[in-house]
Amino acid sequence: xxxxxxxxxxxxxxxxxxxxxxQAEPSDRRGTEGGVLNVFSHGIxxxxxxxxxxxxxxxxxxxxxxxxxxxxxxxxxxxxxHVDAWGRAWSEAHMSQYFLNSLVVVAGSLAGTMLLGxxxxxxxxxxxxxxxxxxxxxxxxxxxxxxxxxxxPLFFVMKNMQLLNTYxxxxxVYIAYSLPFTVFFLTGFFRTLPxxxxxxxxxDGASHTRTFFQVMLPMAxxxxxxxxxxxxxxxxxxxxxxxxxxxxxxNKKLLPQGLVALAASQRYKGDWSxxxxxxxxxxxxxxxxxxxxxRQVQAGLTAGALK
Amino acid sequence: xxxxxxxxxxxxxxxxxxxxxxxxxxPFVQAIYYSFTNWxxxxxxxxxxxxxxxxxxxxxxxxxxxLGHNLLLLVLLPLVTLGLGLFFASMLNVGGxxxxxxPVAGVRGSSVYKIVYFFxxxxxxxxxALLFKFAYNPNSGALNSFLDAVGxxxxxEWLGDPDLALWCVMAVMVWSNVGFYVVLFSAGMSAIPKDFxxxxxxxxxxxxxxxxxxxxxxxxxxxxxxxxYMGIMALxxxxxxxxxxxxxxxxxxxxxxxxxxxTKAFNDGQAGYATALGVALLIVTLLFAGVVMKLGRRERLxx
Numbered sequence: 361x362x363x364x365x366x367x368x369x370x371x372x373x374x375x376x377x378x379x380x381x382x383q384a385e386p387s388d389r390r391g392t393e394g395g396v397l398n399v400f401s402h403g404i405x406x407x408x409x410x411x412x413x414x415x416x417x418x419x420x421x422x423x424x425x426x427x428x429x430x431x432x433x434x435x436x437x438x439x440x441x442h443v444d445a446w447g448r449a450w451s452e453a454h455m456s457q458y459f460l461n462s463l464v465v466v467a468g469s470l471a472g473t474m475l476l477g478x479x480x481x482x483x484x485x486x487x488x489x490x491x492x493x494x495x496x497x498x499x500x501x502x503x504x505x506x507x508x509x510x511x512x513p514l515f516f517v518m519k520n521m522q523l524l525n526t527y528x529x530x531x532x533v534y535i536a537y538s539l540p541f542t543v544f545f546l547t548g549f550f551r552t553l554p555x556x557x558x559x560x561x562x563x564d565g566a567s568h569t570r571t572f573f574q575v576m577l578p579m580a581x582x583x584x585x586x587x588x589x590x591x592x593x594x595x596x597x598x599x600x601x602x603x604x605x606x607x608x609x610x611n612k613k614l615l616p617q618g619l620v621a622l623a624a625s626q627r628y629k630g631d632w633s634x635x636x637x638x639x640x641x642x643x644x645x646x647x648x649x650x651x652x653x654x655r656q657v658q659a660g661l662t663a664g665a666l667k
Numbered sequence: 668x669x670x671x672x673x674x675x676x677x678x679x680x681x682x683x684x685x686x687x688x689x690x691x692x693x694p695f696v697q698a699i700y701y702s703f704t705n706w707x708x709x710x711x712x713x714x715x716x717x718x719x720x721x722x723x724x725x726x727x728x729x730x731x732x733x734l735g736h737n738l739l740l741l742v743l744l745p746l747v748t749l750g751l752g753l754f755f756a757s758m759l760n761v762g763g764x765x766x767x768x769x770p771v772a773g774v775r776g777s778s779v780y781k782i783v784y785f786f787x788x789x790x791x792x793x794x795x796a797l798l799f800k801f802a803y804n805p806n807s808g809a810l811n812s813f814l815d816a817v818g819x820x821x822x823x824e825w826l827g828d829p830d831l832a833l834w835c836v837m838a839v840m841v842w843s844n845v846g847f848y849v850v851l852f853s854a855g856m857s858a859i860p861k862d863f864x865x866x867x868x869x870x871x872x873x874x875x876x877x878x879x880x881x882x883x884x885x886x887x888x889x890x891x892x893x894x895x896y897m898g899i900m901a902l903x904x905x906x907x908x909x910x911x912x913x914x915x916x917x918x919x920x921x922x923x924x925x926x927x928x929x930t931k932a933f934n935d936g937q938a939g940y941a942t943a944l945g946v947a948l949l950i951v952t953l954l955f956a957g958v959v960m961k962l963g964r965r966e967r968l969x970x
Contacts, residue, residue: 398774401758401774402774404754404755404758405755405758405759405774405780408751408755408784408845409780409783409784411842412783412784412786412787412842412846413783413786414809415798415799415802415809416786416798418802418809419798419801422801430807431806431807434807434808434809434812435809435812435813435816476682476683476686477683479679479680479682479683480679480680480683480684482679483675483676483679483680487672487675487676489673489676495680495684498687498692499687502687502691502692504899504952504953504956505695505949505952506899506902506903506925506945506948506949506952508903508905508925508928508929508945508948509695509698509928509942509945509946509948509949510691510694510695510698511694511932512694512698512701512708512928512932512938512941512942512945513693513694513695513697513698513701513942514690514694515708515932515933516708517689517690517693517694517697532686532690533690535686536686536687536689536690536691537690537691539683539686539687539691540691543683567671567675568671568672568675569675569678572679593789596791597789597790597791597792597793597794598791599791599792599793599906599910600905600906603909604929604933615791616791616792616793616794617793619791619793619794619797620793620797620910623797623800623910632807635801636801639794639797639798642791642794643790643794646789646790646791647786647789647790650785650786650789651782654782654785657785657789658781658785658850661788661789661847661850662847662850662851662854665851665889665892665893665896666851666854666855666889
């Protein structure tokens with residue numbers, strides 16, 4: 361149903377703002393309406409802003425308190441900055457180890473995802489061959505399937521291939537489950553790039569492979585950054601896959617997984633401040649990176665949902 | 668030249684397809700096969716039992732309970748999350764005091780709101796679920812001590828109360844996803860030409876009319892995509908239930924299909940039955956996506 365909007369094409373804003381006089385009459389009434397709405401908007405927006413930030417602030421405050429303070433005055437500022445909980449979480453509770461493990465796995469899986477994803481997407485976007493559509497839909501179809509269904513057989517596939525509880529196994533699985541979105545997004549992106557530059561390179565005698573790496577990949581940089589951010593956050597924050605496929609050594613856990621284990625053990629010990637320190641420790645680097653690169657992160661995460 | 672082209676195509680597709688085939692496609696196909704067997708998952712021996720798992724499913728009260736919870740989430744979660752997302756996004760983009768040279772304007776500080784609302788989206792679901800596990804703690808958690816501080820006598824058990832637990836799970840999922848939709852819809856709204864609003868306001872349209880007659884129809888594609896995303900999330904919910912609830916909740920009040928599947932496969936040694944649950948989940952997912960696409964189909968508006 362087309363919107364029945366009375367669009368008057370005759371009245372348009374001239375570059376110099378020429379509609380000011382035309383607007384003068386109705387805007388008097390609307391001005392006050394706008395004022396009331398403005399206060400109302402700010403109020404509502406502020407409330408949601410508090411609902412988002414207060415739980416996070418509460419966790420940060422608790423990480424600097426003593427266990428007793430956490431129980432007796434949960435919303436008060438810490439009386440003194442106790443940082444000993446941070447040391448306990450960092451070394452005794454293996455948070456440093458979990459950070460390192462996550463870095464190793466995500467470095468491998470992100471590089472692999474970007475390489476394999478862009479290779480497949482480029483071929484699917486730019487070359488006509490029998491089965492092209494089929495392969496494309498095979499990849500893209502993976503986006504709507506519940507991962508947990510595949511997880512039961514996957515566990516045994518990994519076990520039989522001796523990949524269970526190994527980093528290279530996890531890296532391969534992360535790559536495989538990141539491919540559907542990566543291929544979907546990059547295929548669309550490669551299609552929007554002009555063909556002439558690649559053709560010129562081929563005529564000049566560059567091979568297809570060389571054209572891809574030296575001409576097309578640099579041209580696709582904005583798309584690669586978007587999907588790279590998307591994959592980085594998805595893989596860094598991944599919980600389900602390691603929770604099932606990386607269940608061997610305590611010291612080999614990844615960050616989100618290790619955090620849940622830490623919560624279980626510190627709770628048992630009653631070390632609440634250590635627990636909050638661990639939580640905040642995992643939270644702050646991601647939030648800080650997000651604040652620095654917020655424009656790119658927002659664009660990267662919403663890229664797939666915008667046409 | 669042709670020869671070189673096909674070799675190149677094969678060379679570039681081989682490894683991605685192999686990785687994808689081994690770790691994604693083959694487990695999915697196997698899962699469907701195992702759903703017709705009595706495989707325990709512990710030994711390599713099993714028999715094909717036909718539809719027995721599905722008959723058992725049909726008579727399994729816990730399956731229906733879990734499915735009911737998932738369906739409740741499937742209806743409410745997109746409604747609440749997308750509703751709030753649209754509401755906040757339109758306030759941020761057109762809710763502000765009108766300035767001289769612009770027909771519509773966002774409220775002041777809208778970019779700061781957008782940054783803050785997006786916070787939960789960049790955090791791992793493990794962090795979010797743990798945070799709320801402590802916040803909901805009836806004795807020392809943030810929520811009850813907040814109620815205490817403002818002088819309210821209400822002290823719910825939150826996650827311990829069978830009538831409240833599922834709502835607590837839902838609240839966490841809303842909390843962590845609203846920001847994504849605010850940013851998504853804001854991007855969509857900023858692409859709508861300002862002339863449309865200007866013309867409508869000149870004709871005396873109210874803000875509600877401009878929202879329902881201009882913003883929403885022109886944003887419809889994005890809303891529909893968001894609806895499918897959020898629905899798929901409502902059918903998951905595994906991490907929140909596993910981490911925050913430590914299980915299916917009091918009286919199975921937060922049992923979800925994904926968590927039930929997980930316990931059947933990895934705790935109870937009933938992998939065959941678990942995959943049947945997974946197939947049921949897959950069918951619900953595909954039905955849902957089909958319905959949204961069908962119901963939501965409208966003439967596409969170009970602008």
